[in-house]
Amino acid sequence: MVVNFLASSVLLLLSSNVLSPVSAAVIGRRTYVETDSVPEGAPTVTLKNGSYYGVHNAHYNQDFFLGMPYSQPPLGELRLQVPQSLNETWTGTRDATQYSPECIGYGSDQWVLGNDISEDCLTINVIRPSSIAEDEKLPVLFWIHGGGFFEGGSKDPRYNQSFVVQRSVEIGKPIIGVSVNYRLSGWGFLWGEEVAKAGVTNLGIRDQRLALHWVQENIAAFGGDPEKVTIHGESAGGASVGTHFIAYEGRDDGLFRAGIAESGGPTALTYYLNASAWEPNYQKIVDQAGCSNAADTLACLRTVPTEKLSTVFNSSDITPSAMVVIDGDILTESATSLTKQGKFVRAPLLIGTNFDEGTSFGIPGINTTEQFKASLLYNAPDLTEEVINKIAELYPDIPSLGIPATLNGRPPPGSPFGTQWKRSAAYGGDLVMHTGRRITTEAWARYGVPAYSYHFNVLVNGVTDYIGSTHFMEVAFVFDNTAGQGYENAVSVNPFANEPPTFNELASIMSSAWISFVHDLDPNSNAFSHKKGINREGLKWPAYDQKNPSNIAFNVNVTGLAYVEPDTFRAEAIAYMAENLDGIWGLI
DSSP states (O other): OOSSHHHHHGGGSSSOOOOOOOOSOEEOOOOOOEESSOOTTOOEEEOSSOEEEOEEETTTTEEEEEEEESSOOOOGGGTTSOOOOOOOOOSSEEEOBSOOOEEOOOSHHHHTTTOOEESOOOEEEEEEETTOOTTOOEEEEEEEOOSTTTSOOTTOGGGOTHHHHHHHHHTTOOOEEEEEOOOOHHHHHOOSHHHHHHTOOSHHHHHHHHHHHHHHHHGGGGTEEEEEEEEEEETHHHHHHHHHHHGGGGOOOSSOSEEEEESOOTTSSOBOOOHHHHHHHHHHHHHHTTOTTOSSHHHHHTTSOHHHHHHHHTOTTSOOOOOOOOOSSSOSSOHHHHHHTTOSOOOOEEEEEETTGGGGTSOSOOOSHHHHHHHHHHHOTTOOHHHHHHHHHHSOSOGGGSSOTTSOSOOOTTOTTOTTHHHHHHHHHIIIIIHHHHHHHHHHHHTTOOEEEEEEOOOOTTOOTTTOSOTTTTHHHHTTOTTOTTTSBTTBOOTTTTOOHHHHHHHHHHHHHHHHHHHHSOTTTTTTSOBTTBOOTTOOOOOOOSSSOEEEEEOTTSTTSEEEEESOTTHHHHHHHHHHIIIIIOBO
């Protein structure tokens, strides 16, 4: 069973995630000012609970409605509780012109980027084309941010949906963009026997689900169609999408009609760890919070000052609470088991991984086969000698078979990556990402549900050959963020800077494919038409097929920038993992 995998590997879910003390402001309950005098030219909308005014952006000809609560603030007695629907109405018009603070998190997205954080963070944002009729019924793209379930938020400028909404209008398939905050780390994913008994499990997932209910009730007022919602996420957001598909054993609550999972899915980034196994960690939290002697430790944690509890959740001797768990409610079995049994919402899925995911999940510094074998125990200490030898056989020390493909041969002796870096990275990426994606697409095909699989292979600006086309690199392309908004900071660089026009063209192709999927449930319309002299005539992204499994590969170094490839890379190794993911690794 994997016990320490999350703590050691999931910290690399984004381009740079290093835990650090919280330096952004931790604030309490937000206030909402109602007015009967709406600013001139401001768009307005009347929802179930009351009215909002937003911001009109003339450059994009879009309306922004930002920072609207979809839940009662999870403060006081509602901290560490299942999110509660709004229970108030108002007669004036409230301001929805600014993003709310992000939920409290503990990585570079918060402390390096300087984003304000708060417990009062459960808000939703809507970006729509201007001047649409209220009964327009546009398809809706519902974005769930990544960040390992311990950081991130919807106000991150890298997740600006204006470019995608603009692109949707340009190609004649207009959509509405929605993004959401959800509770993170111990605030949203606390675990233990007391948590299980109280039924306050997987709160971050429950937050997302309540936001989806809010969309069902309110999106029509913005011109959206509640019957045409596509949930979309990357990394932990992709795992969230996968979780919603298998939640309640695949019960279809009508919250979405399709999903997009980038570097995530039903069998990625979720872990099996029962409440009893987690209990010692919960007791450490209770002890450091000063609640050990309380008759009801959860009730006591709800009274601890925000800053103090935040320090406890971020303590170096606390294993981060940032995982989706089998709680007997949202998840009744492992995600692998539920997916293989067909216990998922039978809805189309666009899903994929990046070519060199493993450089975010492999263990560096491996120079010998003995070290490679020993490294396998680091995240899975119960592996038998037989399994270890089998993995070493399936992942031989042959650099041409490993990743990143951009790195020719081995790192030189003395390199911190280790001379067997390509071997270690291939194993790590297959374990965490590629195996889960293949399990998912095979299951969708087996049960006759359309799945469209992609493989992204682009070395972007600012990334070395030792890292390659790693985790998160496709996001800027999907968001058509060719200006690199939000990337010029302490943790990243503009992926498009100093790159040829083919990078912009690939962003156009990918964003159009994603939009076409949201609009038509098929990524092919508009995406592969003639653009800027590049001939892609006849290119079609096929639905996944068991007899002829294939991906579409995106690569700026090939004619047409995209092509169909057989989904057979490292077939024997991934098939072995897929068969044994539950039993040997304990991954779900």
